[in-house]
Amino acid sequence: MNEAEGLRQRRAVRPQVITEDTPAQEAKDGSTYSSKVFRVTFMILAVSLIIPLLGAIVLLECPIDPQPLSFKEPPLLTGVLEPNIKLRQAERMFENQLIGPESIANIGDVLFTGTADGKILKIEDGEIKTLARLGHGPCRTREDEPTCGRPLGIRVGPANTLFVADAYHGIYEIDTVTGDVKMLLSTSEPVEGHKLSFVNDLTLTRDGRKIFFTDSSSKWQRRDYSFLVMEGTDDGRLLEYDTVTKEVKVLMVGLRFPNGVQLSPAEDFVLVAETTLARIRRYYVSGLMKGGADMFVENMPGFPDNIRLSSSGGYWVAMSAVRPNPGFSLVDFISEKPWIKRIIFKLLSQETVIKFVPKYSLVVELSETGSYKRSFHDPNGMVVTYVSEAHEHNGYLYLGSFRSPFICRLNLEHV
Secondary structure, three states: OOHHHHHHHHOOOOOOOOOOHHHHHHHHHHHHHHHHHHHHHHHHHHHHHHHHHHHHHHHOOOOOOOOOOOOOOOOOOOHHHOOOOHHHHOEEEOOOOOOOOOOEEEEOOEEEEEOOOOEEEEEEOOEEEEEEEOOOOOOOOHHHHHHHOOEEEEEEOOOOEEEEEEOOOEEEEEEOOOOOEEEEEEOOOOEOOEOOOOEEEEEEOOOOOEEEEEEOOOOOOHHHHHHHHHHOOOOEEEEEEEOOOOOEEEEEEEEOOEEEEEEOOOOOEEEEEEHHHOEEEEEEOOOOOOOOEEEEEOOOOEEEEEEEEOOOOOEEEEEEEEOOOOOOOHHHHHOOOHHHHHHHHHHOOHHHHHHOOOOOEEEEEEOOOOOEEEEEEEOOOOOOOOEEEEEEEOOEEEEEEOOOOOEEEEEHHHO
């Protein structure tokens, strides 16, 4: 062993110096390790979710072929359209005793409505009775609707019989005493080469001879109304049925979701709510302009459903959804973006999509010339939800709904 090696062997082991920084360093190293593990885990989870999502977006078929639609900026909710809570003064009637009372009619103080289970109900002295059924059960899900039937627009004729538009079966006349049902027009027969797939609302002349009604689409049925709205399909029609000659005429074509209809007090024109485009068209049925059409109200603050006469000579219009301004309207936002609509309906069911629609209830009264006279709001749908019609009777506004389990009644003297 040489001297150098001996010195190395005898050299003392250098003691480890422990300082206050040592635990901090170990903690830092542990924290860095944990952070790396978290990032890696997060990335793995993100990739495991994103890849299937992208695959679904690419591979899944979209049930609709959406068209780009162009909207003007919604009208400002100011003046007579100023938001309020007047609809919250309404009272709910017969809660959980009926579902989806879409349209309401009356003979004296007796009310009539059609519900989601295919029934025509008679409401007298606070008691609900089944007057008639237009289809047959079961009536549990949306898949049952075509056989169950779905009564929508309902009117009283000159002989105190009911005229009812069933979305799937056609137009009926019902005896309000016996409940006897008579089919006037069946959807089984096409009209001018196109089937009646979504009979919606109707209005009739005072003598009961002519019925004007809407067929919202020849492609989509009522159970797929959200597809109809989002696709922007323009295959809706306004039609006329003559109860004497049994003749059916097509008056207007190319409408996007024609919905509520109302004959004017002078019976010279018919108003048609074009829901998808947030406007109301006017078609002249008599006089010098017979056969012509023009715009009655455009760029409305919501998407109009049924139209009914008001005691002031104007019209009540129920909005199925609103276009808040100021605020954000989802339908307006995606109207010119078909790719977003495709993604939505590739990934979500119709029922899920409907849940994203804000529960903002709005009813407006129009003058005889189409200007806004007043508006009633329930911004969060605390009392009135999914309003489809405002029917005025004896100082009250009876509010129908396409899905709520009640009828609402608003005392007009209080608002």
